[in-house]
Amino acid sequence: MTETTASAPVHEKAIRRGDSFTDLLLSWRLWWRHSVCASVNQADVIEQRREEAVISARYLFMLAMSAGIAVLGLLLSSPAVVIGAMLLSPLMGPIIGLGFSLATGDFGWLRKSAKALAIGTVISIGFTALIVALSPIQTVTEEIAARTRPNLFDLFVALFSALAGAYAMIRGREGTVVGVAIATALMPPLAVVGFGLATFNWTVFSGALLLYVTNLITIALTATVMARLYGFRTNLTHNQTRFQDIIVIAAFMGLAVPLGLSLNQIRKEALFSRQTSAAISDNFPDNARVSSIEIEFEGQPVGVVATVLTPEIAPRAQELVQRRLARFLGEPVAVSIEQFKVGTSATAAEEAQLAAARAQAQEATDREIRDLVELLALVAGVAEDDVLVDRDNRRALVNAAPLDGAELLAYRELEQRIARRVPDWSITLVPPARTLPEITVTEDGPDAEGQRSIELVEWAGTRIAAPIEVTGSDDDVLQVRRLLAANGLATVPKEGGSPGRVRLRWAPPDTPAVDLPREEDVEPRETP
Template structure:
């Protein structure tokens, strides 16, 4: 009986197959020409960088993944970064220099523009989308790796396009926009973390693109100006590019190991019948913070203290552990509880984002905002804002409601002077009445209307039908109704 190992193809045989069936079909000169055309700095590249960065930072500020994805569709970053990878593969120093210059200029332009947008924006809170891009992790690295391999393959085989460019921009443009956010808000933790993520992803994509170019036969023989000095410079560039990537990989490997250890320790505190529904780990400078949710048949009051002590011994770093324990059965009951718990966390995040939005637009402290997550209802009493009209407060309420569809938002305006209602042929303006009705409904305070008697009566009837109490004041002639609060604020 023959040995199965002998039937496996040898490495030389695989190399011959690759050269005949893969490399032979690649038009190296045409591919390099196309790469050079897309890799340099020009007006179109600069304009698209600005537009993509602007859309990305707005999506991050609104915590809207859909808007962030929209920015990826127009990002032009694929051209210079693929050019850098192919320049490294072919030892083409002019191509490396041109591509790297385009990347640096585009990076500075994007950071400056996003910082300007954030500085001019009333929204400057660290949203979930921003927080998710403040430190590299293993999955960010894998996304960058797969994006680069797809981009390099698509360019070589003539299938490059918007979809592949989106994949590469996904790993680069959002972190770049977060760098601009950190600069504008002077949040150096966000700035440094996002910059490290951007550089790590950039290096991963460039080196991966160089690797896939090399295996497709792109080498120094394709560089007409290849010299020994250029070889030294290329290897020096590779070393410089690999240094931050190596630092990030080391940190990522340590964090992955610690995460696995943390899950094992937490599980060990409750036994095999328990289930970890959620584990969030924050690697702060001063200590590691762990927040976990456990579904367990048996509660363990000492779990937090004991788990923190075990993890401190393993890492030699301060560790804080916070565990939310929920008593549940096993099997299907635990699975149902895990799903319900996940849905609850989603609702908590929505409520947190809504609280931030209402505090920002109303000027009220967070503790003064009433949130009923079960009924999806929020109420806040706005502080007087200089120059703000009653219409402005109503517009603010509408804008916040648009951020959280499905919620009922009530922004109670301060009880300042009420705007007059214009009369057209003695008939009150419906929009003016609607604004007064909104103010009366939000405050719960009756209104007093003064003006022509017939117009006052018509306005009172219209407001009463909407549930707003109104009464007649003084009768006078004119082409407007005036309104005032009938009682003091409660």
């Protein structure tokens, strides 16, 4: 009896504490509904969101401009240009409209927003893919690579940015949306998707697409939650609202799984990089310096290439490092360590590091030359030993083998095509002595077609060591010879032929050239 009487006040106090918490929660909800939600002009907010979530001429124009700026910034690896594309942010309107229409149950608005978003996405990918396909630059830059491996942190960035953006739109603080557009970066990932499509790079394509979908879904669903939180009127029933909540949670969980796996992979790679650096350092003296470490995680097995400047060569270092890393990773690792013996002074180490850098630059140059020689030999139809390369002056020369059906124009186009691929080199492709074109001449000199023929003859004549026979009327021959002589070509005049057409052909290499007559020795042509 005593125990029951003693415990009764304790139980009553617990009930009172529970009642006070319930009252506090109820008062907070009343305050939120009457003081915060009531201060929002829902009709005005919805009207503004509707205007930004439809297809219009302005929307399509800003979409194309944003996509173009984004892909050019990515190709140039210019963060400033990429940020310029983020500032336009034409896709934010349909995405936020998607979120608000979900919250209010306005399925007509939902269809319009989804249509604008789908068309905008397709246009952006197609336009950026077209620019990349026409661009001479198609390398994966740092700005492109940064958007191919989304992780869980990207989800949180999109979440927090979307919370700020939805709040700014609801409370009428539109300026904040600019910062949200930069943080979520919708257009640059789409531009990377277009890059992956144009270059048939599935890794780039899929990684950037996952980042874009992550930002899109996170912003839309966060806008839905914020609209519900601020009490926007809805046409949904209680069961539909509960189903909507389940969909939102499931979507976030579905995104979190692959992004979490990606983040875990990045964590493993960072940990392996630290272990690699420690393993290499532990096998060399304290005054040794690790000049560079390159890790290829995509290879099978994982590859490690390192350069070490050390006062003492460690003959078993590569074997010991490989064994230690294989134990840590649980699978084979290919390790290559290049050691440079240096003195113990800091100056000697710096000099050795410079020497290693020069060696790497030399290796890159050698690789470039090998690729160029292989290309020239393939195009010219000769062996690689027949390609002459002047490394210091960056010049290359090759004598092309006769190709069936190929005229001089085809050889010139081949030379120009190679020159465009290696703009830092001077390329000379010597063609076989194929038939020279005729030159059509008027009283004022060669016509347009004749001028193009003259340019082709000049190109061939500077490469083939043989004089050129020029046959035609005296005046026409003289005009053509003077044009060719201006480029240092030796010519031999021949009589015959009708006026207005000059025939050219290669003379035997030992044929002596004929000097041009002086101006005063040439009789002026009589005017009829």
